[in-house]
Amino acid sequence: MADYAPVDLAADNLVTFELNGRTVSAPAGTMLVDAAYAAGVEIPIFCYEPRLGPPIGACRMCLVEIEGMRGLQTACSTPVTEDMVVRTNSPMAKDAQDGVLEMLLAQHPLDCPVCDKGGECPLQDRTFKFGPGKSRFIEPKRHFPKPIELSSRIALDRERCISCFRCVRFSQDVAQDGQLTMQERGARSEITTFTGDAYEARFSGNITDICPVGALTSIPYRFVARPWDITNTPSVCGSCPVGCNTELTTRDGELKRITGRDTPNVAVEEGWLCDKGRWGYDIAMSPNRLSAPVVREAVGDRTVSIEDGVAAAASLLTGRRVGILLGGAVTLEEAGIALDLATNGTLDNAVVARLGVASGNCAPVRAATGAQLGDIDAADLVVIVGGDPAAQQPIVELRVRKARRFGARVIGCGARPHALESLGDFTRTAPGHLADGMMGLADAISNAARPVVLWDEADLASDPGAIAALTALLAASPHATQLMLGADVNGVGLSALGVSTTGLFEAIAADEVDAVICVHADPLEAAGSIAWQAVFDGFRGPVIAIATYASAMTERADLVLPALTMWEQEGTLVSMTHRAQRLRPGAAGPAQAAAGWELLIAIAHHLGHPPAYRTAASAFTHTVASHPAFFGMTTDLIGTDGVVIGAWPADDVSPAAIVADPDHLVLVATRDTFGDDMTARSHALRTAVSAPVLRMHPATAQALWLNEHDHAVLISDVGSSSALPVLCDARVAEGLIVGPLGAPGSPIEGALSRNQHQAIVRVERT
């Protein structure tokens, strides 16, 4: 990982000091290790990690000689000052490095050939580079029973721990879950949780990335590969709209591991990943992965080759009026090709629509100055309007906690309780009355120097009053920036391409479409599933499902074409902060499956209209050329770090306003990080799964004659949910029911309307 913090050598507060006889400069206050690294001198470190907060000088590896100071100083916790004279290679400093390494290795087992960290281990590298080469210790080393499971995903090998406190600082300061601590003292020190409980936290996997030795390793990756067996591909996570930058580790064409990047993208995730993004990839190998095309005929299902599948798709589409439905995580390339086929005469005037939240009415808020996630760090005021960022956009939580650590104030309002509320003052508002809560925020925002407003796309889209209030707030404080907490993985990208959430449903209902292609989309499991089910029940034409996993739609479809997952295909996703980033394949995928864009191009060839592009890259170039938000964008420009897209004309589709009143209950759907279908199917995450429940205020439950753990059904105008257990939570606003979005079996989707995550419901006990 990135061990040294980047140094801004163009800053205006540079100080000049002497380093190993050279004169170098760095901004005042920069830690000596970082300043030296920027000047090309590596001072070895183990415990120093700039992302974990202030240095603690625990490992003593960075001892250097500074003239005028008695003894040796830890370079990681010494800021540079004017005219400082530093020697990192003097006999005294070298002696200290030798000594510290010799002492660290006095208890560290030399089982590098067996250790998973071997080959990518900072201790190994720095012993090789800075170590004495020989140890004088002949005494036996300490021994513990070999690895214990810190959780079902992390193995702890206590012998290898060098007590650098990195993992403890991550748990205590960065994630603030307060679980990991160092117990005992001296040679008996060990990392552990409270009374040895499993370390179950949302970001627990990051400690395997930051461990400078092989003490904390990932169990799914245990003994799977060595660093020279693998290839690492920089990619992006497509599990939520945050778009964390990841690195995919591949061996023999299979995805073996996902880690943060060596050089973290400071503007997005800063190298931290949530456990779902890190370990959820094993669903690509799960039993309900589609691996070969299936043609559904009167006589039964028939598995065919991918070539025959594409030919069958083309023959199903020939001469028909086609509708294309795109899922929320469809890449720009796939959407661009779908739009191209609809307009260039291949599929005559096809209707293209997407699943997801309509938020065209949020355009005035979006028009205010946008922030990247990295900008939250420097904010002095973080305002959270609606939503549940800790559950729905997990990495945002770490950013807000970091800002809080740096002294920022955190305030906000919303109907749902969430993990970040403990950081500051939050007002509980009734659903549909977010604007009331925002009145109290105006003063704080105008008084702050660098306020950042995080607002929830789905919550605001259903609350026109809140949009108006937030627009006014942002207009009154031009120094404030806003950051949308998005609802759909590529929702921004698809709406920037002009793909609407409406059109197709109406067209199918009005019998204006004879064939439907669902691209990574399952309307029967998405919001409004009951309404979709009704139109599909009356639909007689063929349905082609381009999908990765078996679902209700792939069961109903007449032709299923297996597609590749986000870890196996190329593509571009636009994150909720309008950042276009590229997916790069890190695994091969099943032989009889192909990427969505590839399938669409192949179908166009079979229909006799070969498009002008053949690859994902050329499809991207073709797509960006015709959409103003992407003008001038190239794959080179996006590179590995991504680039922010431009503005686009607002979509005029707005969902209905949902306002709670004493007679009506409001269902607000929340996609919990570990409550969704993906987590439920992942073997690695089996112990992290949170069960689907309906959360409501005890008073609400009482008024409905419901006890905790009773099962209840929600009924709205458009449909009803499945029965789910009730959980009373006094922090939820009265009149509100928080339901699990995307949970296995999509229990609450039926009660929602198609492009909205809120609904007015009544509750029935079952």
Next chain:
Amino acid sequence: MSVQDQIKGFGITFRTMLQKPLTLGYPEVKTPVFPRFRGRHQLWRYDNGLEKCVGCSLCVAACPADCIRVVAEENTQEHRVSAGERYARIYEINMSRCIFCGYCEVACPFDAITLEHSYELSERERDLMVYTKDMLLTPAPKQPPLRTEGQRV
């Protein structure tokens, strides 16, 4: 060509006829190799039957011909294969790519692999040139029979 030249030529012929032939009757008789000759690889076991190889893949890293493939797995209490925590579930050497440089032997931290004196490495198909762990591993030693109660030494 003079008579003298013919005598000279036949002289060599007759002299050679009387010498011992250098040719060996190969399959039956084999040329002895030097002690440090590098031939077919062998994977070794400890005396107790556990494999020396822990599947660390250092031989893979050292191999200039990229002909070794190791897939490791964890030893369990019930299924203990090697002395360490891990063992090589798959150990393959593609003999048609191997250049017999011996770097794998040098890289091995457990002296688990050595290059031995066998050099007859031909197969009828390319695929068969990939030698698996079963082929490379020394056979497990026979367990000495345990002395039973009352048995005289």
Next chain:
Amino acid sequence: MNADQVRAHIDPIRHEYAEARSLILPALKFAQTEKGHLTREDLEAVGEATGFSAAYVESVASFYDRLYLAPTGARVVSVCVTLSCMLRGADEVWDHLCEREGVSHHGGTSEDGRITIQEAQCLGYCDRAPCIQADAEETKGPFTPGSAAAFVDALRAAPDPHEFWR
């Protein structure tokens, strides 16, 4: 012990401590007076009262020799094993006592529940090394394995201390 009891104890002394985390130690000392050791509930109560996570409180408790995370015997015998004592034969005393009380080499409580043996770092009795401390009160030395055993026997026979000094 519950959080309210701990809070009642530490609230009057809160102003004496510059940092909130410094309160953990008096809170733990107080919590231990109830049972003589700290249970999971005690640690959680201290955590709640001081505003730190239970895990952090446990890490503090595990650092100190006089805070017990498991039940101890009626008398606690601390054998100094630091340099001066070690050079004067503390290891033999330690090994002898462990063997005699039937506890592991890392110390522990004897089967009859009367005596707990633990290692101690320097007790400041280097001039009379090797030394042994009983119940954190009286320190004696020098000992041989034999005299140490006699000392422990005397402790075993003596009546229990009335209050939990720990």
